[in-house]
Amino acid sequence: MTNKMRAIIIGAGHNGLVTAAYLARAGLDVLVLERRDIVGGACVTEELFPGFRVSSCSYICHMLQSKVIDDLELRKHGFEVHPVDPYRFQPFPNGRYMLLWQDHERTAEEAGRISRRDGQRVRDFYAFWGRAAGILHRYFLKEPPTLAEVARAVQGTPDEPAFERMLTGSIADLVEEHFESEEVRATFLDAQDAGDPRAPGSIAAMGYIMCDIFTELRNWGIPHGGMGGITQAMASAARAHGVEIRTGVEVRRIAVGRGRATGVVLASGETLPADVVVSNADPKRTFLALLDAADLPEGLADGVGRLKSNVAYFKFHCALRRLPDFTRYLGARYDLRFLTQVRICPSVGYFEQAWNEARNGIPPAHPVMHIQVPSVLDKSLTAPGTHVMSVWGLYAPVHPHGGTWDELREQAGRNIIETISQYAPDFKECIVDWQLFTPLDLERRNYLTDGNIRHLDIVPGQMFSLRPGYRTPVAGLYLCGAGTHPGGEVTGAPGHNAAHAILRDMRRVK
Ligand SMILES: Cc1cc2nc3c(=O)[nH]c(=O)nc-3n(C[C@H](O)[C@H](O)[C@H](O)COP(=O)(O)OP(=O)(O)OC[C@H]3O[C@@H](n4cnc5c(N)ncnc54)[C@H](O)[C@@H]3O)c2cc1C
Numbered sequence: 001m002t003n004k005m006r007a008i009i010i011g012a013g014h015n016g017l018v019t020a021a022y023l024a025r026a027g028l029d030v031l032v033l034e035r036r037d038i039v040g041g042a043c044v045t046e047e048l049f050p051g052f053r054v055s056s057c058s059y060i061c062h063m064l065q066s067k068v069i070d071d072l073e074l075r076k077h078g079f080e081v082h083p084v085d086p087y088r089f090q091p092f093p094n095g096r097y098m099l100l101w102q103d104h105e106r107t108a109e110e111a112g113r114i115s116r117r118d119g120q121r122v123r124d125f126y127a128f129w130g131r132a133a134g135i136l137h138r139y140f141l142k143e144p145p146t147l148a149e150v151a152r153a154v155q156g157t158p159d160e161p162a163f164e165r166m167l168t169g170s171i172a173d174l175v176e177e178h179f180e181s182e183e184v185r186a187t188f189l190d191a192q193d194a195g196d197p198r199a200p201g202s203i204a205a206m207g208y209i210m211c212d213i214f215t216e217l218r219n220w221g222i223p224h225g226g227m228g229g230i231t232q233a234m235a236s237a238a239r240a241h242g243v244e245i246r247t248g249v250e251v252r253r254i255a256v257g258r259g260r261a262t263g264v265v266l267a268s269g270e271t272l273p274a275d276v277v278v279s280n281a282d283p284k285r286t287f288l289a290l291l292d293a294a295d296l297p298e299g300l301a302d303g304v305g306r307l308k309s310n311v312a313y314f315k316f317h318c319a320l321r322r323l324p325d326f327t328r329y330l331g332a333r334y335d336l337r338f339l340t341q342v343r344i345c346p347s348v349g350y351f352e353q354a355w356n357e358a359r360n361g362i363p364p365a366h367p368v369m370h371i372q373v374p375s376v377l378d379k380s381l382t383a384p385g386t387h388v389m390s391v392w393g394l395y396a397p398v399h400p401h402g403g404t405w406d407e408l409r410e411q412a413g414r415n416i417i418e419t420i421s422q423y424a425p426d427f428k429e430c431i432v433d434w435q436l437f438t439p440l441d442l443e444r445r446n447y448l449t450d451g452n453i454r455h456l457d458i459v460p461g462q463m464f465s466l467r468p469g470y471r472t473p474v475a476g477l478y479l480c481g482a483g484t485h486p487g488g489e490v491t492g493a494p495g496h497n498a499a500h501a502i503l504r505d506m507r508r509v510k
Helices: 014-025 066-071 104-114 116-137 147-154 159-168 171-178 182-188 202-214 228-240 283-289 300-306 348-359 405-421 439-446 493-509
Strands: 006-010 029-034 045-049 052-055 088-091 097-100 244-247 251-257 260-266 271-273 276-279 312-320 341-344 368-372 387-396 431-437 477-479
Touching: 006 014, 006 260, 014 029, 014 228, 014 276, 014 493, 045 228, 045 312, 045 431, 052 387, 066 493, 088 182, 097 104, 097 182, 104 116, 104 182, 116 159, 116 171, 116 202, 147 159, 159 202, 171 182, 171 202, 171 348, 182 348, 228 244, 260 276, 276 493, 283 300, 312 405, 312 439, 348 368, 348 387, 368 405, 387 405, 405 431, 405 439, 431 439, 477 493
Parallel strands: 006 029, 006 276, 029 244, 088 341, 276 477
Antiparallel strands: 045 052, 088 097, 251 260, 260 271, 312 387, 312 431, 341 368, 368 387
16 A cells, blocks of 8 residues: 555556556556557557558557657657658549658649649648647647637737638638649648538648647657557556556446545446546546436536537558559559558549538548558568558548448448559459448447547537546546547647646645
8 A cells, every 4th residue: 555646547548648657757656447458549559360460540650749759758668650751642543643741842843743833832831731730739738728818829920810710711722722733632631520621610620630740750650560559658658657557447437426536436346446537538438428427517418418529430451462553653663662651532522522421421432541551661560571551531420321330331341442443453452351440340449439539529619628628527537538638649648738737736735
């Protein structure tokens, strides 16, 4: 027994591990409880096919905050990234293609091959993101401001128009205003959690992801051993600070007495007491499944139920006996690293159609696809000569019409295979085996409510202080996951900020 404060963390997602490490570093006695047999949540490597290891959910390390990496000495604990440059190869049905490079001037040259004028506009386009995403990024490792506070901070500065545009403008307008060629527009169009690229505020949804332009290149890329390489390093760092991590342990309920969290009740029935309980589960699961409505202020459960988790994605994986043939685009002798990340989105209309089908409950016939073949860089994932390919597919209906996901999964997977085959004709012959994760699968496997990859949609109404806070109405209960500010992706920022909020509160109480 010790007289240290005991913190229990529900979930060993990357944010749970980050919170655990910071709290233990500050002297708390920390126990992490994870229901799966592996740590990492949506940041894991799994052997989905015998002899083929894949990053089963997240696949690119592009937003992990340098401060977290350095504070927790993750490199000392095995974190290592393979840089990805070009970071995207974008083929078009007409045989043309674009490469996107970490150096924006090189990307501008690529766009210039398609349209001279568009090549000249690439610098402006990135300048806009430098401002817009910069406004979001400067608050990443801080407690969330209100929108009014951000507005006051930018008022009268050159950031003010970018802030207004981000909250009110559509990403489709932005790319159409900057670029004339359909291919260049399609290359730069992405609406992320806004779904509809014409939605007001879709620039903010994209702006969140564009914060990756501020990530140091040494921390941007494919982690060695897959995304699980990140969370293995985090778990090792946490343990080095004295954290105990138990896997295969599901928390059934958060125990509350007199308005204060007193511990957790496990699925086994055992109760574990704690001074502080921190939930890495998403806000809907935390408030609606792990707490009794009677322990919450009136109206809170309804409000949480109305939070938006409406936009979802597919994750497709396949084991490959050889690389698919993209020679039509790249010629016979090309650098295999060009295939590390491939994106399929030939036009703005194609993007809109994928979204419209998903919005209407239909798995898109031709999804927008972010394809990754990490094994061209990381030889630890497969046997020599063989490869793994993963696809992040946009968009998937959360609740499909015309059948259950168990009935529609096979066809949705075949749609992905057929679409890729239009670009790499021998694709089907390369496949040893494949699996598709629908939003329902992500909910079942990863406990992501509605399969939401960022716990809640990242849209203007759910950014900054409009996202659930680290502190909850139940004293001693905190949230530390992607459902809090600044949001999802593998950033470590919610975990960092939650730990600091807890430590600040403890100092105030003492
Ligand atoms: C398909 C997909 C693709 C993505 N692609 C990328 C990408 O390329 N790059 C990127 O940066 N981000 C990506 N993301 C987003 C990113 O992975 C997530 O936003 C992030 O990992 C969330 O981390 P977290 O720690 O907050 O929560 P999670 O990873 O969701 O962890 C929560 C943990 O809590 C556990 N848990 C929940 N309830 C209980 C309970 N009752 N008892 C015990 N344990 C419990 C869960 O099992 C889980 O391990 C992707 C996500 C998905 C799903």
